[in-house]
Amino acid sequence: MRYGLILIILLSGAAYGMDISPSPDMIFSEFRESLSSSIQNETLLAQQEGKDTLSEGKIFAGEKPRSISRALGYSLLLPGAGEFYTKSYIQAAGFVLLEAGLWAGHFYYHSQGKKKEDEYKEFADKWWSETLYLVWYYSLGEDTSAAVEHLPSTKNQQYYEMIGKYNWFVMGWIDAQDSSWYGDTDVSNIENPNRTTDKRVKYLSMRKKSNDMLKLATYSLAGVIVNHLLSAFDAAITAKIKNDRMFKGFTDVDIRTQMTYKNNEVTPSVFLTVNFE
Numbered sequence: 048m049r050y051g052l053i054l055i056i057l058l059s060g061a062a063y064g065m066d067i068s069p070s071p072d073m074i075f076s077e078f079r080e081s082l083s084s085s086i087q088n089e090t091l092l093a094q095q096e097g098k099d100t101l102s103e104g105k106i107f108a109g110e111k112p113r114s115i116s117r118a119l120g121y122s123l124l125l126p127g128a129g130e131f132y133t134k135s136y137i138q139a140a141g142f143v144l145l146e147a148g149l150w151a152g153h154f155y156y157h158s159q160g161k162k163k164e165d166e167y168k169e170f171a172d173k174w175w176s177e178t179l180y181l182v183w184y185y186s187l188g189e190d191t192s193a194a195v196e197h198l199p200s201t202k203n204q205q206y207y208e209m210i211g212k213y214n215w216f217v218m219g220w221i222d223a224q225d226s227s228w229y230g231d232t233d234v235s236n237i238e239n240p241n242r243t244t245d246k247r248v249k250y251l252s253m254r255k256k257s258n259d260m261l262k263l264a265t266y267s268l269a270g271v272i273v274n275h276l277l278s279a280f281d282a283a284i285t286a287k288i289k290n291d292r293m294f295k296g297f298t299d300v301d302i303r304t305q306m307t308y309k310n311n312e313v314t315p316s317v318f319l320t321v322n323f324e
Contacts, residue, residue, distance in 0.1 A: 112290045118282035126274050129282025133289055142278040149274060153267035160260030167253035168207055174246045175210050180219030187232050211251050220244045 113133045122129030126146045130139035177198070198216070199206050210216045214237050222244045223229050228236070236242070 113286040115283050115286045118286040119279045122278035122282040126278035133285045149267050149270045156260045157264035163257035175219045183218040220246045222246045
């Protein structure tokens with residue numbers, strides 16, 4: 048036991064007297080082990096405290112950043128596709144359902160508007176007579192030059208609008224013959240708002256319902272365009288937010304060693320570079 052103790056003392060003294068400089072590899076190895084141990088301790092501490100911390104290892108374990116331009120482009124083509132790409136499934140479902148609802152509304156209101164359009168055209172063909180109108184029109188004689196509206200030669204959209212909208216054509220409604228002012232050739236009375244018929248009032252109501260339906264169809268189509276734009280914007284923002292969260296706290300550590308010349312001596316040095324994203 049005494050010899051062993053003496054041997055240790057001698058070896059220690061010998062080592063103390065020697066000029067032993069640690070090699071760069073030894074310094075690097077010890078620093079790397081110390082840094083690794085420190086990172087593991089911090090990770091365990093964060094887990095114990097319940098913190099949602101993203102380490103470098105998680106980024107390379109299947110989590111991938113999402114392209115903002117792709118997310119935007121997908122949702123421009125199909126609302127909700129960009130949200131699905133960014134794994135925001137609730138938002139994706141919302142935009143898809145809204146898109147389906149808007150298209151359904153467009154087709155429904157368009158079909159109903161066209162149906163009512165056919166109904167008011169059929170009503171006009173039955174209760175408005177161009178012959179009755181022309182009989183009264185030509186009875187005006189020279190006063191026909193005062194006419195400010197003239198029917199088109201074909202029964203187009205303008206034709207059906209004019210026979211209901213303008214008082215000049217009120218004499219063409221069949222039930223106008225039952226009125227006290229029927230056949231009046233005084234053109235100064237033409238614009239009298241009281242000169243109307245029940246058939247004309249009903250016709251105007253039918254046209255309004257048709258036009259209202261077609262307007263709603265147009266609004267639904269405009270809603271489709273807005274939904275595409277909103278979804279694209281939301282998908283781009285969502286991708287940006289998720290990417291920011293993914294890289295929050297991410298560090299890039301670079302460790303290198305090299306020999307440096309200082310004070311006429313060669314000294315091993317360790318350089319540590321830390322980039323915070």
